[in-house]
Amino acid sequence: MFSIYRKELIAYFSSLIAYITLGVFLLVLGLFVWVFNDTSILAYNYAGLNQLFTITPLVFTFLIPAITMRSFAEEKQNGTIELLATKPLSDFQIIMAKYLAAASLILIALVPTLIYVYSVYQLGSPKGNLDIGATIGSYVALICLVGAFVAIGIFSSTVTNNQIVAFVLGTFLCFFVYWAFYYISRTPIFVGRLDDIIEKLGISYHFESLSRGVVDSRNLLYFASIIVLFLAATGTVLKISKR
Amino acid sequence: MYVKEFLGFIAGIHQVSKPSKRINELIEMTGLGLEQHKLIGALSKGYRQRVGLAQAMMHDPEVLILDEPTSGLDPNQLNDIRQLIQTLGEKKTVIFSTHIMQEVTALCDRVLIINRGNLVADDPIKVLQQRVISDHQIYITLEKKVNESAFAEITDIRKIKKLSEVSGYRYEIMAAADIRKDLFEWAVRNNQVILELTKSQVSVENVFRQLTQEKNV
Numbered sequence: 001m002f003s004i005y006r007k008e009l010i011a012y013f014s015s016l017i018a019y020i021t022l023g024v025f026l027l028v029l030g031l032f033v034w035v036f037n038d039t040s041i042l043a044y045n046y047a048g049l050n051q052l053f054t055i056t057p058l059v060f061t062f063l064i065p066a067i068t069m070r071s072f073a074e075e076k077q078n079g080t081i082e083l084l085a086t087k088p089l090s091d092f093q094i095i096m097a098k099y100l101a102a103a104s105l106i107l108i109a110l111v112p113t114l115i116y117v118y119s120v121y122q123l124g125s126p127k128g129n130l131d132i133g134a135t136i137g138s139y140v141a142l143i144c145l146v147g148a149f150v151a152i153g154i155f156s157s158t159v160t161n162n163q164i165v166a167f168v169l170g171t172f173l174c175f176f177v178y179w180a181f182y183y184i185s186r187t188p189i190f191v192g193r194l195d196d197i198i199e200k201l202g203i204s205y206h207f208e209s210l211s212r213g214v215v216d217s218r219n220l221l222y223f224a225s226i227i228v229l230f231l232a233a234t235g236t237v238l239k240i241s242k243r
Numbered sequence: 244m245y246v247k248e249f250l251g252f253i254a255g256i257h258q259v260s261k262p263s264k265r266i267n268e269l270i271e272m273t274g275l276g277l278e279q280h281k282l283i284g285a286l287s288k289g290y291r292q293r294v295g296l297a298q299a300m301m302h303d304p305e306v307l308i309l310d311e312p313t314s315g316l317d318p319n320q321l322n323d324i325r326q327l328i329q330t331l332g333e334k335k336t337v338i339f340s341t342h343i344m345q346e347v348t349a350l351c352d353r354v355l356i357i358n359r360g361n362l363v364a365d366d367p368i369k370v371l372q373q374r375v376i377s378d379h380q381i382y383i384t385l386e387k388k389v390n391e392s393a394f395a396e397i398t399d400i401r402k403i404k405k406l407s408e409v410s411g412y413r414y415e416i417m418a419a420a421d422i423r424k425d426l427f428e429w430a431v432r433n434n435q436v437i438l439e440l441t442k443s444q445v446s447v448e449n450v451f452r453q454l455t456q457e458k459n460v
Contacts, residue, residue, distance in 0.1 A: 003252055
């Protein structure tokens with residue numbers, strides 16, 4: 001399993017995928033957080049990183065499916081999935097290796113944003129006037145979000161052998177699971193009746209609740225279930241496609 | 244992916260104890276020496292086939308199953324791969340599929356013929372050749388034209404087919420026994436000049452054709 005994980009990571013870093021991903025991610029975040037006047041921390045006048053944590057999910061919705069789209073779709077297209085299938089590896093090992101490789105890449109992309117935290121910490125007046133608890137909570141939330149989105153992306157990559165289809169499906173599912181439940185819960189039919197239950201089905205509720213700095217086990221359990229759900233679905237699809 | 248990188252990956256999956264030593268062995272065995280630092284995507288089909296063979300032999304399996312290992316290769320590559328299969332066959336069981344019958348005669352000990360999903364033959368190659376030997380196929384070319392009925396005095400003849408009239412008159416004769424001697428004597432008696440008289444070797448090709456077409460009718 002470790003050798004597939006290593007091969008996947010090498011594949012990301014020996015092609016343009018990793019560098020484009022990191023570059024685009026940091027460029028977009030940098031622009032929103034420091035340059036654009038509407039969203040810039042400098043114009044906001046409060047020493048906080050709220051902007052960073054509201055923009056990132058949106059960027060990830062597009063970026064993560066773009067990375068995971070190749071994981072199984074490409075193997076199916078090239079027929080190399082047969083090679084893996086005939087090796088002494090379980091489906092679980094193959095899926096986990098690919099999942100962890102993609103997740104590691106995104107987490108590596110997140111590391112440079114710690115510089116923003118340091119900058120805002122230094123810029124605060126007085127110095128260090130930053131809600132550390134909320135920041136740590138937000139990072140926990142981001143890591144959970146990466147876990148969930150990568151699981152969704154890997155799943156959409158297994159259902160097709162076309163990478164474009166995998167990308168579009170992955171983006172849609174990420175978007176749906178993150179935002180759609182919130183908007184559905186706000187429709188007049190549900191308000192006052194089921195709205196709180198429906199809202200809790202979506203990621204946004206749990207993400208925001210973690211971002212406040214309260215690392216609640218219920219929220220973590222929610223993310224864990226999303227990841228398990230999509231990876232289990234991946235396993236099922238893979239098993240069916242083998243017949 | 245590079246050839247060595249790929250073989251390293253496969254070695255990792257099989258948890259081979261001394262990967263680099265094993266990889267070098269395999270590169271040596273499959274004759275990949277000159278191409279070992281190239282991208283697999285940049286290799287010709289024959290070399291890609293060898294990379295495939297090398298990865299299949301990574302963990303030293305007892306049985307190798309190859310699906311048309313020689314398809315799409317040029318004659319030199321064909322020869323190399325066949326030799327490789329033959330050397331492997333000395334120590335291991337190699338099962339391979341092919342459409343080329345000369346390959347079967349050259350390489351195999353035992354032949355299985357499958358026709359439309361059904362097994363129609365499963366014999367050592369010698370036995371297989373004898374299975375269709377009941378009919379002897381003889382080719383004769385005469386200088387002068389004769390009627391097919393002229394052969395009537397030879398009793399063992401089952402069927403005569405006229406083939407061509409270019410450079411002599413050629414006939415294909417199916418007979419119950421080896422009638423070459425009879426044909427010669429017949430020609431002498433009838434003042435015929437024989438330009439060619441051959442008995443066709445019962446090749447695996449014929450066996451194949453016979454076994455697969457019989458069932459189709």
